[in-house]
Amino acid sequence: MSKNNYVLENKKNPFFTILKIIVVIIVFIIMIGLENSVNVNNLCFANIIGLDKSENIPSNLLVTFQFITPKLESSNSVSTDETLITSIDANSLDMAAHTTQDYISSNIDFSNADALIISEDLAKDGVQRYISNISSNLRYNTNMYIIICEGKAQDFIETLDKNKDISPLTYFNILENSEEYTGSTKVVNITEFSDLLFTTYAYASTPICKINTNEDSKKEDKEDKKESSSQSSNKSNSESSSNNSSDSSTSSEKSETIDNTNSKNTNTINQKSNINIEVGGTALFKDEKLIGSLTSDETAFHIMLTSRLKSYTTTLDFEKDDANNNQNSSANVSITQTAKASIKVDTKGSKPRIDIKVPLNIIVLDTPAGEYDYLDSNYINNVKNNIKEILDKKMEAYFYKLQKEYNVDLDEFYKYSRKNFLTVNEYNEYNFKEKFKDAKINVKFDINFNDSGLNIEK
Amino acid sequence: MRKNSDYKNISYVNYEIISMFFTLLACVFISYSPIRIIERCGSASIIGILFISLVTYIIYYIIIKCIFKNEYDMFSVIKKTYPPIIQKIISVCIYLFLLLYSYLLISNLLYNLRASIYSKSTLFSISIFFLVALYLLNKKGFNVIFRIVGYVSIIIVIYIVFLFIMSVTKIDLNNFFPILGNGPKDVFLNNLSNSALFVPLFLFTFFGGKVAKGKKRANYKNFNLIMLIFTILYTLLIFTFIATVPIEIISSRYTLLLDLSSLISLNPQSFKLVPIMIYVFSLIIFISSSFCILCGLYNIQRLNVVKDYSKYVLPSVIIMTILFLIPIPLSIYNIILDVFYILSIGFTFGFPILTLIIYFIKNKGRSKKFMQDKNTPKFIEEVD
Numbered sequence: 125m126s127k128n129n130y131v132l133e134n135k136k137n138p139f140f141t142i143l144k145i146i147v148v149i150i151v152f153i154i155m156i157g158l159e160n161s162v163n164v165n166n167l168c169f170a171n172i173i174g175l176d177k178s179e180n181i182p183s184n185l186l187v188t189f190q191f192i193t194p195k196l197e198s199s200n201s202v203s204t205d206e207t208l209i210t211s212i213d214a215n216s217l218d219m220a221a222h223t224t225q226d227y228i229s230s231n232i233d234f235s236n237a238d239a240l241i242i243s244e245d246l247a248k249d250g251v252q253r254y255i256s257n258i259s260s261n262l263r264y265n266t267n268m269y270i271i272i273c274e275g276k277a278q279d280f281i282e283t284l285d286k287n288k289d290i291s292p293l294t295y296f297n298i299l300e301n302s303e304e305y306t307g308s309t310k311v312v313n314i315t316e317f318s319d320l321l322f323t324t325y326a327y328a329s330t331p332i333c334k335i336n337t338n339e340d341s342k343k344e345d346k347e348d349k350k351e352s353s354s355q356s357s358n359k360s361n362s363e364s365s366s367n368n369s370s371d372s373s374t375s376s377e378k379s380e381t382i383d384n385t386n387s388k389n390t391n392t393i394n395q396k397s398n399i400n401i402e403v404g405g406t407a408l409f410k411d412e413k414l415i416g417s418l419t420s421d422e423t424a425f426h427i428m429l430t431s432r433l434k435s436y437t438t439t440l441d442f443e444k445d446d447a448n449n450n451q452n453s454s455a456n457v458s459i460t461q462t463a464k465a466s467i468k469v470d471t472k473g474s475k476p477r478i479d480i481k482v483p484l485n486i487i488v489l490d491t492p493a494g495e496y497d498y499l500d501s502n503y504i505n506n507v508k509n510n511i512k513e514i515l516d517k518k519m520e521a522y523f524y525k526l527q528k529e530y531n532v533d534l535d536e537f538y539k540y541s542r543k544n545f546l547t548v549n550e551y552n553e554y555n556f557k558e559k560f561k562d563a564k565i566n567v568k569f570d571i572n573f574n575d576s577g578l579n580i581e582k
Numbered sequence: 583m584r585k586n587s588d589y590k591n592i593s594y595v596n597y598e599i600i601s602m603f604f605t606l607l608a609c610v611f612i613s614y615s616p617i618r619i620i621e622r623c624g625s626a627s628i629i630g631i632l633f634i635s636l637v638t639y640i641i642y643y644i645i646i647k648c649i650f651k652n653e654y655d656m657f658s659v660i661k662k663t664y665p666p667i668i669q670k671i672i673s674v675c676i677y678l679f680l681l682l683y684s685y686l687l688i689s690n691l692l693y694n695l696r697a698s699i700y701s702k703s704t705l706f707s708i709s710i711f712f713l714v715a716l717y718l719l720n721k722k723g724f725n726v727i728f729r730i731v732g733y734v735s736i737i738i739v740i741y742i743v744f745l746f747i748m749s750v751t752k753i754d755l756n757n758f759f760p761i762l763g764n765g766p767k768d769v770f771l772n773n774l775s776n777s778a779l780f781v782p783l784f785l786f787t788f789f790g791g792k793v794a795k796g797k798k799r800a801n802y803k804n805f806n807l808i809m810l811i812f813t814i815l816y817t818l819l820i821f822t823f824i825a826t827v828p829i830e831i832i833s834s835r836y837t838l839l840l841d842l843s844s845l846i847s848l849n850p851q852s853f854k855l856v857p858i859m860i861y862v863f864s865l866i867i868f869i870s871s872s873f874c875i876l877c878g879l880y881n882i883q884r885l886n887v888v889k890d891y892s893k894y895v896l897p898s899v900i901i902m903t904i905l906f907l908i909p910i911p912l913s914i915y916n917i918i919l920d921v922f923y924i925l926s927i928g929f930t931f932g933f934p935i936l937t938l939i940i941y942f943i944k945n946k947g948r949s950k951k952f953m954q955d956k957n958t959p960k961f962i963e964e965v966d
Contacts, residue, residue, distance in 0.1 A: 137893075322830065372932040542756065545760040548764050
């Protein structure tokens with residue numbers, strides 16, 4: 125039955141038989157050379173790519189690669205400890221990869237690259253042409269992180285490589301944890317970044333990384349000179365951050381626990397371990413160019429408005445404390461966002477009005493008060509009010525920076541404003557992008573104070 | 583002896599024919615079609631796709647009812663409508679159109695593959711594997727394709743649902759505003775040109791109501807199910823596109839499903855959807871294109887251009903091979919796509935409607951006679 129189903133009545137034509145044979149032969153010829161065996165010792169994976177401005181030719185790039193070269197060990201296991209750093213002057217990333225291949229003498233694989241680090245100088249001139257190439261090419265890992273480096277990307281990669289306590293394979297995955305547990309960075313992969321870069325109304329942002337050279341020794345010197353300004357020494361490299369500098373150091377240090385612990389123990393003995401790297405803060409882009417940055421503390425507010433801040437521990441400075449009559453006192457608080465911020469944009473008037481409600485859960489970890497004050501309800505209310513006030517002020521400062529200084533709608537309020545329009549034409553006529561800088565923004569914190577242990581009575 | 587090419591020997595159950603036509607329609611997922619719809623409608627693409635599905639459903643419901651109530655299939659209608667010479671011209675036109683359609687199906691996938699993975703290969707060198715397999719499958723005839731597709735069609739459903747589930751965390755409902763997108767004129771009127779994606783429904787009229795093992799069901803019931811499943815899945819896919827990728831970016835992309843599959847992954851180190859997408863859609867497009875070529879050949883046999891179509895499988899595949907040997911730059915390829923869209927609307931909607939109108943004018947009152955005469959066995963027709 126099954127055979128009868130497709131039996132042909134006519135006799136076979138010899139022409140077709142010959143054609144069939146020819147086709148089969150062609151297929152076999154094409155299949156020659158399709159074997160694909162890989163020698164482990166010839167493999168070479170690019171782990172980090174750094175882009176700098178070239179020092180010799182202004183239009184060129186200085187491309188730095190960190191390669192991981194797996195080696196087959198005697199026990200048939202593959203070790204990935206060996207890394208290799210090369211820097212090349214070329215006019216594009218592809219050319220650099222091409223040139224590197226010549227003297228590394230093995231095929232470089234970009235499909236597992238972890239991060240792309242772009243230096244500040246280069247980013248100020250525009251990043252679009254580097255990003256569009258990488259994000260649309262499946263040769264590169266489209267999920268790799270993108271980071272802007274204060275200073276040279278080459279130095280950062282070299283410092284990272286020298287630090288033996290950090291595994292180059294996992295370092296950048298820790299960043300995702302730091303977003304979750306410290307709120308000091310908002311990680312972005314290259315696909316998301318290029319999406320934002322090419323969207324008309326959106327603004328792209330990336331985390332910032334930097335090197336803190338001899339941080340501890342500097343600290344000691346400054347402590348001798350000025351006792352009070354110990355907190356600001358951590359931020360020696362950053363340009364901005366007037367009032368929030370003290371908080372950023374605490375939050376960003378958490379993300380680098382691995383290298384910090386070592387450097388603190390052996391700072392006097394080994395000079396190398398003093399070299400410290402740090403990721404924290406947000407770089408802002410407008411029309412594909414870097415225009416400014418947010419501190420780690422402000423990044424937490426950005427995360428609060430766009431996604432959900434899971435855990436954020438900070439020190440809030442009270443301006444004056446009635447209970448103790450101290451001039452400057454502070455409270456350490458742990459802030460958790462219980463739900464996504466509800467945002468409503470009203471576009472009826474000439475100036476848009478944005479109402480934001482952020483539900484927060486705050487645990488006061490400690491206050492400068494003495495032991496007995498914790499039982500005083502007036503004092504506790506005071507602390508709560510102070511915390512509310514400070515958060516309000518910080519949020520105000522955050523929006524002032526975005527609206528007046530940079531005029532950047534970083535928190536994507538334009539998306540919420542689209543609900544008020546029926547068609548794209550109506551929306552374009554309203555021109556929210558232009559009107560954002562005059563928008564009136566009301567932020568209401570819906571704070572629920574949670575007691576930590578016996579600190580605050582119910 | 584039972585011939586594979588005899589139309590009376592084509593057998594399928596309801597599940598298989600639904601799978602087949604759903605698979606054929608699902609080929610648009612990987613093509614340029616979603617981008618065209620999103621370009622037209624903007625954030626209102628879901629309304630757009632639902633609207634053109636509804637319009638197509640209404641038009642085709644009428645066409646299918648008119649054809650299958652009165653005749654065995656589309657060819658019987660054509661035979662009773664046009665003189666023999668025009669019949670032959672029509673059949674050759676349909677054959678060439680379907681050849682072009684299957685060429686576009688394969689080349690769409692191959693352009694996707696070449697843009698992403700086989701960047702150093704030529705189009706021909708990737709296509710040769712397709713074409714050889716195409717030839718071998720076409721030699722086996724319709725029945726084998728129907729058996730295979732019954733098993734594989736479910737993969738697309740699983741893939742699209744999987745894509746949707748994995749993207750749930752990245753969904754941003756604000757992307758769907760403004761609710762009317764680029765305006766009512768674009769969403770409802772200009773968007774009708776996108777109904778060309780329903781070309782496979784024209785092939786649905788080729789297959790009469792003959793179903794194996796006595797499991798007979800009216801054809802339009804199968805058609806309802808095909809349209810329902812396809813509309814739901816296409817809407818789901820467009821929903822996933824718009825909810826995860828901003829609209830302004832979508833219109834500048836070429837390989838959208840590839841982009842979406844690479845965007846949606848659990849985390850950088852783990853599972854990636856791109857290879858799975860390539861496997862799934864290679865298989866589906868392979869089956870669909872071979873089915874289209876067979877339909878084209880079947881059509882020239884039924885309209886008496888040739889006696890046995892199975893002899894013409896190899897020449898068809900050779901024509902395809904020659905098409906792939908011609909290097910076509912992307913700009914010209916896009917022009918071919920535009921021409922194809924106009925042609926498809928003509929073949930899918932214009933031609934059956936025109937034929938049916940002439941048919942009813944010519945055979946006025948015939949359908950009544952047909953219904954009344956219950957003793958005559960249904961659908962007996964000599965193939966000369």
